[in-house]
Amino acid sequence: MKCIYCLEDKPNNFFVKTEHVLPQSFGKFKNNLTLNKVVCDECNEYFGNNLEISLGRDTLEGMSRFEHKVKNKHEFKSSGKKNRINIKVDEGPFKGAYAYREYSDLEDKIIIKPIPQVGFKKVDAHNYEYFPLDKIPDKQYLEKHFSLNTPKPITVLGCTAADAQKHLSEKNISLSSNPDGEFSLSEKPSDWGCVVTARIDQIIFRSIAKIAFNYLTYWAERDIGQGFVFDSSFNPIRRYIRFGEKISFPFVVIIEKAIMYDEPIVGKRKLGHLITLDQSKNKLSIVSDVSLFNFNTYSVLLAKDNKWKSFSLRKGNFFNIANKEVLELIPRDMISGQEIIN
Ligand SMILES: [Zn+2]
Known part of the structure; x- marks a missing residue:
């Protein structure tokens, strides 16, 4: 054969x-x-x-399986770190933040949650631009493009301030002078529109x-x-x-x-x-x-x-x-x- x-x-x-x-x-x-x-x-x-x-867990078609009940929401599995799907919050206070999908036992549905990231306040703007912890740019770049000397120049999402500080310290950036605390997208996750790209x-x-x-x-x-x-x-x-x-x-x-x-x-x-x-x-x-x-x-x-x-x-x-x-x-x-x- x-x-x-x-x-x-x-x-x-x-x-x-x-x-x-x-x-x-x-x-x-x-x-x-x-x-x-x-x-x-x-x-x-x-x-x-x-x-x-990968076809099942990491494509828009794969995501649709839950929407159309081909797969049960309890069976939702994240595709891990090497994700082909990129979710960005498109409105609200965390516009521009990166998110991922996860099944929530508590809410019995698939919700979006923030990935560990930091946001830097843009020059001449009130909103932040976000970077995953492992993709924080160099201090020189940040000083050029962001208002690091204004109140609350950095915001932390999806992780603790200590976690963020560890990554920021590698770039010689200090969070301690401007601690902003931790925000969580999961407060009202379904209320925010997102842009999904794959x-x-x-x-x-x-x-x-x-x-x-x-x-x-x-x-x-x-x-x-x-x-x-x-x-x-x-x-x-x-x-x-x-x-x-x-x-x-x-x-x-x-x-x-x-x-x-x-x-x-x-x-x-x-x-x-x-x-x-x-x-x-x-x-x-x-x-x-x-x-x-x-x-x-x-x-x-x-x-x-x-x-x-x-x-x-x-x-x-x-x-x-x-x-x-x-x-x-x-x-x-x-x-x-x-x-x-x-
Ligand atoms: Zn064969």
Whole structure:
């Protein structure tokens, strides 16, 4: 038996786990698409520990799981310090402060809390600019850009004054002459609007590419034949997914497009995940579009080869969050009907 990712031949008992086309952390669906005996347990485990954990905990789509009750709020886990998601308070007395999300037992909801940081009073302004403790600029920079000699020039958030002082002392800045005490964002956390930005890196792109390649495998097995995905023109994409090896052009790009033909680029769309498979418009490659929660549309280049000129496998599935059913979609030019791909 051969694994579609590492291409290693392994005995039957190395293919025990079921690989889900779409990670189960994004929903458990009734008629889910799964792969059996084609992804070895070692690759399956690697993906779970290295790709899917970040896709789930450290993306805007992952955050949406709680909002749409795909995940229970009690299961909320922070992605730790190396966060791809950046939350900044956008109003109120702590405007500009950095925050993170955490499940609160007390309030029984996910709340925002300040990360350990200090704010310096801006020149000619009443508000502060905040810096995480490990990113405090040098004294020279601070003296140039901030009013350090006015009352309450420094404010401390998310940690004790002593913690902040430790980091400030390294920069020869003293807090003791202007102790400002500790503030806490958690006083009325839900009252403050925040700006959330997310960094999408190669780990996230590889997780998306894996969904796309799993999807190709799922349909190729049924409609073309088992050996199809072992073709060498898929080696670059599988090596990218499994080992992070890059080539001169990106495998995954974000495109400004709704996958459903009747949905807007910006605005309300149906609630669910979407995956499609088709030729590229110039017929020179096989592409798959993936959208989790029908939010960002990622376009994945699965293979670029002239020999796929006549590739005719065109598929689409909609993973309905509300009723947990997986629905098959039909390309717009093949039929006129209800749920149609662009
Ligand atoms: Zn493998």
